[in-house]
Each structure stands twice: as structure tokens, then as C-alpha cells.
Amino acid sequence: MSLVPPSAKPRILTGDTPTHPGLHLGHYVGSLENRLRLQDEYDCYFLIANVHAFTTLAEKPAEIRANTIGIVKDWLAVGLDPERSTFVLQSEIPAIAELTFLLAMLIPFNKVMRNPTLKTEIETKGLNRGGGETYPFGFPMYAVGQCADILAFRPELVPVGEDQEAHIEMCRDVALKFNQLYCGVGNRVPAEEHARAGGVFPIPRAKVGRVARLVGLDGVNKMSKSLGNAIFLYDSAKEVQKKINRITTGRQSPTEPGDAANVLMQYVEAFMPGERAADLKRRYTEGDNIGDGHIKAELGEVLNALLEPMRVRRAKLDGAEGDAMVMDVIRSGVKKANVVAEETLRLAKEGMGLGFGERKAGSPI
Ligand code: ATP
Ligand code: MG
Numbered sequence: 001m002s003l004v005p006p007s008a009k010p011r012i013l014t015g016d017t018p019t020h021p022g023l024h025l026g027h028y029v030g031s032l033e034n035r036l037r038l039q040d041e042y043d044c045y046f047l048i049a050n051v052h053a054f055t056t057l058a059e060k061p062a063e064i065r066a067n068t069i070g071i072v073k074d075w076l077a078v079g080l081d082p083e084r085s086t087f088v089l090q091s092e093i094p095a096i097a098e099l100t101f102l103l104a105m106l107i108p109f110n111k112v113m114r115n116p117t118l119k120t121e122i123e124t125k126g127l128n129r130g131g132g133e134t135y136p137f138g139f140p141m142y143a144v145g146q147c148a149d150i151l152a153f154r155p156e157l158v159p160v161g162e163d164q165e166a167h168i169e170m171c172r173d174v175a176l177k178f179n180q181l182y183c184g185v186g187n188r189v190p191a192e193e194h195a196r197a198g199g200v201f202p203i204p205r206a207k208v209g210r211v212a213r214l215v216g217l218d219g220v221n222k223m224s225k226s227l228g229n230a231i232f233l234y235d236s237a238k239e240v241q242k243k244i245n246r247i248t249t250g251r252q253s254p255t256e257p258g259d260a261a262n263v264l265m266q267y268v269e270a271f272m273p274g275e276r277a278a279d280l281k282r283r284y285t286e287g288d289n290i291g292d293g294h295i296k297a298e299l300g301e302v303l304n305a306l307l308e309p310m311r312v313r314r315a316k317l318d319g320a321e322g323d324a325m326v327m328d329v330i331r332s333g334v335k336k337a338n339v340v341a342e343e344t345l346r347l348a349k350e351g352m353g354l355g356f357g358e359r360k361a362g363s364p365i
Helices: 025-038 050-057 061-078 094-104 109-114 116-124 138-151 162-182 237-245 263-271 274-286 292-315 319-351
Strands: 011-016 043-048 086-089 157-160 205-208
Touching: 011 025, 011 138, 025 043, 025 061, 025 157, 025 263, 043 061, 050 061, 050 138, 061 086, 061 292, 061 319, 086 319, 094 138, 094 319, 109 116, 109 138, 116 138, 116 162, 138 162, 157 162, 162 205, 162 319, 237 292, 263 274, 263 292, 274 292
Parallel strands: 011 043, 011 157, 043 086, 157 205
Antiparallel strands: none
């Protein structure tokens, strides 16, 4: 018999960390597009990982709070709908913190430290200056916490960018181990059968977006909130064009054959309509009289057409009234999310022989 109560729709869990006041184009193509598309088919939980923001911004709590509001505003501006989906504020879901501790017992320490996503972050965010003395214990711990963020909602799908795949793999491993160890699921039961075979956790799958890894304006790292290489969804039209114009390709003239894999052409491929992108790419690689300046102007226009409706919707959420609306959305999301996460924790604790009594989640914010 399955421990997992039947749900009308399969679930999705995914989220963003409030390390910046808003989201960027990498989020859009890597994850937001999928979230928008799947909002009707799935019971969606979108999480703001505000506790995880403390892994790099512990000295700036006010910033994290403001960023949290900003990211919810971006979600609303993009079209995520709190009527259909649940917005989850991590710090208000106590079951996540408890699950983090419990799951940490099933994940080898070295496996966390070898996690390629974590290693890349330590490198690109400059956290390794001082030989590891500069980042807190909580930083690697966030990889474990993310398993708890996900599993607390027992989702089937996790829409993420490619950079998160290693984390999802770790999450799958810990869910498999938990089900085998505490729910009697046999070693040979395939991942997709775990819930039916009595596991508390369905084994979640990553769903990587249309563009798995959007490169940043620097042309090297992935576009990132923390690396100063992003075009934000709320950037003004002028700012977007300015950022595009600053891209360097090293190409000297419209007749010089260009590199189809450079950052400018990657953006053309990601955002221009297919046929136009293919045409530009051909002319670019052949040096068929097409200047970088021309492409930049055209790309800027396409991007601004995409972003303008979002900017308009976000502007409507400016100020105290918008903040109050965001708080309402957060409050009702927290209520709903706590019901699911508490149920998961109860099932997990029962499986672990820790089912000593029932409790209710603390009163919602
Ligand atoms: P930070 O620099 O603070 O880590 P970030 O820009 O990496 O911020 P996250 O909040 O860590 O953003 O990621 C949120 C989601 O967006 C994740 O699913 C991640 O995989 C996806 N994502 C982030 N950047 C990109 C990108 N450049 N291309 C594709 N997906 C991305
Ligand atoms: Mg990140």
C-alpha cells in the first residue's frame, strides 16, 4: 500500500534564491517558461529560498527581505499565478528545516563536497578565497537543504536550469535511499515505481528548460544574479540595449566570418524567431555583410518586445500597495504549503520510527 495520499494532479516544485531584487533572462528560458507552461497540468509549488540566501548574504538580512519581495513581483509580472500555483516562503515552512536535518544523515559528506554544482559556485562566486575559510558551513549544507525543499512537496517534476542537475541527482539519490531504508522499497524497484511500491517520496525528475544554460554577458559564466553578467527582467528598454551593445565579440567588420557560438549569437539563437535566427547565423558565419551593430539592434528590439509586458505588470506592483499584495500572496501560499510539508514530514518520521505524536504547524505569518 502506498503511503502517498492520492493527489488530483502531479506536483511540481521549483524555486529561486533571493540573492538579487529580480530575475534575469537565464531564469526565463531555463525555468520560468516551463513553469508558465505547466501551471495548469500540475499542482505547482514555487519556492523562494530565502534561508539559502543567507549562505552568501548573512550580513545583509534587509537586502534578502527586499529581494524576496522583488522576486515575487517578478513571478507575478512573468505570469505565475498564485490562484493556480502555491508560492512558498522557505523560512516559514518548519518541516523543511527538520527534513534537512533528517536527510543529512543519508548523504555522504564527501558526496556533498564533490557536488559539481557546488564546486562551480564556490569557484565563480569567489568563495574559495582563503581556502574555504570564507564561506559558512551552511553553504555546502544548502545542497542538502535543497533536497528537503524539493522532497517536502513530494513532486514528480522539478523545472530547473542545467546548473542544478547535479543537485537534483543528489535529491533523487537521497529519496531512493530513504524509500529503500525506511519504507521497504526493494533495491530493484525502478525509480518511477517507488511511490507505488510504498515509498514516501516519488523520485523527482529534473525538467531542464528550452535553453539549458544561458551564458552571461561576459560570454564565459552562466548568466547569474550574483555575477554582474545578467539582463534582468525589470531592466529598462534603454538598459537592455546598452547591455547588449557592450557585448564584445572581437569581430572587426560585417564581412569578417563570425563565431556562431559566441555570446551574441547564442542570444540570437535563444530569443529570435527560428527562421530569422538561422538566416542571421548563416550570414554571420559567412561574413555575408552583416555587422554586429545591426544584430545588436535587432536583438535589443526582440528582447524589449518580450520584456515590455512584464515591465508594465511589474510597475503596477511598485510601492507599498504592491508590497502588501505580495505579502498576502505569501501568507496564503505559506498556509497551503505547510499542510503539504507537514504531511510529508509526518510520513517521513513514521517511516523512520519517529512517529511519536501528531502536531500542527505553527500559526502562519
Ligand atoms: P545566484 O547567482 O545567486 O546563484 P542564479 O542566477 O544562479 O543566482 P538561482 O536562484 O540560483 O539563480 O536559480 C534559479 C533557477 O534558475 C534554477 O533552476 C537555475 O537552474 C535557473 N537558472 C539560473 N541561471 C540560469 C541560466 N543562466 N540559464 C538557465 N537556467 C538558469
Ligand atoms: Mg544559482
